[in-house]
Amino acid sequence: MTFDSMWSSIEPIGREASTGGYRRYAWTGADATLREWFAAEAAARGLGLVTDRAGNQWAWWGDPDAAVAVGRPGVVIGSHLDSVPDGGAFDGPLGVVSALAVVDVLKARGLEPSRPVAVVNFVDEEGARFGIACAGSRMITGKLEAGKALGLRDVDGVTMAEAMAAAGHAVEHVGPDIETLRRIGTFVELHVEQGRALIDLGRPVAVGSVIRPHGRWRVDLAGEANHAGTTLLEDRHDPMLDLATTVLAAREAAAGHGCVATVGKVRLEPNGVNAIPSRVTAWLDARGPGETAVRAVVAAAVRQSGAVAVEESWTPETVFDIPLAQRLSTLLDDAPMLATGAGHDAGVLAMAGLSTAMLFVRNPTGISHSPAEFAEREGCHRGVEALAAVTEDLAR
Ligand code: HGY
Ligand code: MN
Ligand code: MN
16 A cells, blocks of 8 residues: 555654654645645646645546536545644544545546545644644635734744745735635545544544634733842742643633633743743633633633733634434444534535535544654554445445
């Protein structure tokens, strides 16, 4: 199976030797190398490569526009190649490599699909550099306004527009991409499971049912810079105390509302060992069974400090195309249906009204967004087989 050779060639790209994690951020050198890798794999299969207005890459087997003209839009498979800081090898790339391997499997079977098939690489799914997840899919569906996206800045103050332009992408065309969206009849995203359900169920593959609501908020905590050694405690205005209460309050409220809450990114200024910070910026990621509960957690997190939680992104509960999910489950020996707390481009396309499904591949530890993220090779092959069966069924 060609999965193994592709996996070997992509695995070293963007890996950080010191941690074993990946730093594959949007519009960086690592991302450019990954995009070149994707283009080469597409060319090797004779797939027609198209880059859309947001920079997402689409590798087509067949003519998508001719198919649209006769009312038979394509079957799209794939995922993303970018990562969170020191992320794992599988979150994203497993879906892209599996999709390319599926093209090989179906061609080897001599399939002549009655619908075009595409492999997609969505750009900037993690939002690790510019702060908004699923930026590529949100831009083409209009969920993320181009001007707002292009003005987002990374930790060095570089805007997305500058980063895109430096990577050679035509910034002036960034925006909703109806032409791209109408080529999509069905999108199926294969993804490593980010949990342990499949191990506990003893099954290799599951079908996605729903993405639970989740969002990201920025909390700005002001303080007063002063000397760490000479300032009396009663004279201090130390924002780190507010940070501590925010983190603890978020955790307590999450437990009380059946949610999860994380402060995984904090920026201190001036960030000196012997200086009381003048300002702390913290990002709160909160997710749960319903919007009311999630927003209650956010409100509780900032209540004591009186700070404002500025919403940077929000994803409502997203239900996939359930008849499609049931069709896939039946096709895959009654594969279990799984809800997830993780966001995905498939969720963004589902919110845009496209017929969308997800397949999850077993993850022995359930760990993700970590160098320890792992999927057994046999499990990856089972995922390719499942995605091939699904793609053949949808494209016949
Ligand atoms: O944050 C998420 O759930 C996804 O990994 N972007
Ligand atoms: Mn992820
Ligand atoms: Mn992902």
